[in-house]
Amino acid sequence: MAHPQEDTLIAKQITPTAMRLLVLEVLQQQSAALSLADVEQLLGHADRITVHRTLKTFTDKGLVHRIEDGSGAVKFALCEPGCTPEHHQDLHVHFFCTQCRETSCLPAVAIPAIPLPSAFQVQETSLVLKGVCARCTSIA
C-alpha cells in the first residue's frame, strides 16, 4: 500500500478513500489543532462539506476529538492511541494562544479530578487555557 495512513483508518473502522487519506495526512503533519476552514485551506481546493463530513466521521469513529476553544470555530486534533468512540482518553488540557490563534493539545498535562456533588453525572470534561503560547512568548 502506498499510503501508510490506510491502516490507521482501517483500524478505526473507517473506509479509506482518497479524501480521507488526505485529511488524515494533513492532521498528522500539523502540530496544532485544525478547524474545518484550516483543513480546507491546507488541502487546496477540496469541497468544504466533504471535509466537514470527513471530520465528523473521524470524530464518530474515535480517530479525532473536537476542541471548542472559544475561537468561534471547532478545532480537530488526532486522538491518542487508546481512544475509542465510546471512551475517549483525551483528558488533557488544551491551550489557545490569543496571539497566533493556534490551539494545541497538551497531552502531558492531565486534567485533575474535579470534586463534584454526587448528584452530577459527568460525561465529559473540557479544560481550555487561554494566553500566549511558548512560541509567541519567545518571539516577543
Next chain:
Amino acid sequence: MAHPQEDTLIAKQITPTAMRLLVLEVLQQQSAALSLADVEQLLGHADRITVHRTLKTFTDKGLVHRIEDGSGAVKFALCEPGCTPEHHQDLHVHFFCTQCRETSCLPAVAIPAIPLPSAFQVQETSLVLKGVCARCTSIA
C-alpha cells in the same frame, strides 16, 4: 429609586437605562446562565441587538462573564462580587447539562492549579463539565 439594580450598574460604571435594568433583573432572577436568545425571550419583545450590546457592555465592565459551553451560543452569568474588568475572579467550574441544556456556575468548585511549562502565559482558564445535572438526575 424604585430600582435597586441601579446601584449595581453605577458601581460598575454602567449608565443605568431601562433596558439595562431589565436585562440585569432577568439575569438576577435566573439560576442558570442565559444565552442572548434566552434573555430576549424572557424579556418579551426586546430588540435582540440591543440586548446583545447590553450584554457586551456588562461583560466589558466586569458585571457578567461569558461561558462557552459548546452549545453553540455563548451563555452569560453574573460575576462574583470581587470581579473587575481586568481581573475576573470567576475561576469556578461550569456545568452544562446535556439533557435540559442548562449551564450553571458552580462557584463552590474552584479550578485547581494547572502545572504548565513556564513558557506559557495563561490569561484565562475555562473548565466546562458536561453531563446530567442534579435536577435531571433526580427526575430520571
Next chain:
DNA sequence: GGGGCGATGCAATGGTATTGCATTGTTTCA
C-alpha cells in the same frame, strides 16, 4: 455488466454573532 450502497459535491438553509447607520434620548453648557 448491473445492482446496491456508501462517498462526494453542489445548492440551499439554519443559527449565531456582528456591523452600519439613522433615530431617539439624555446630559452639558452657553
Next chain:
DNA sequence: TGAAACAATGCAATACCATTGCATCGCCCC
C-alpha cells in the same frame, strides 16, 4: 431655556460557521 454633544437604541444588512437535501459518482459484490 435651547442647542450642541454624546450615548443608547432599533432596524437593516452582513459575516461566518455549521448542517441538511438531493442528485451524482465510484466502488464492491454478485
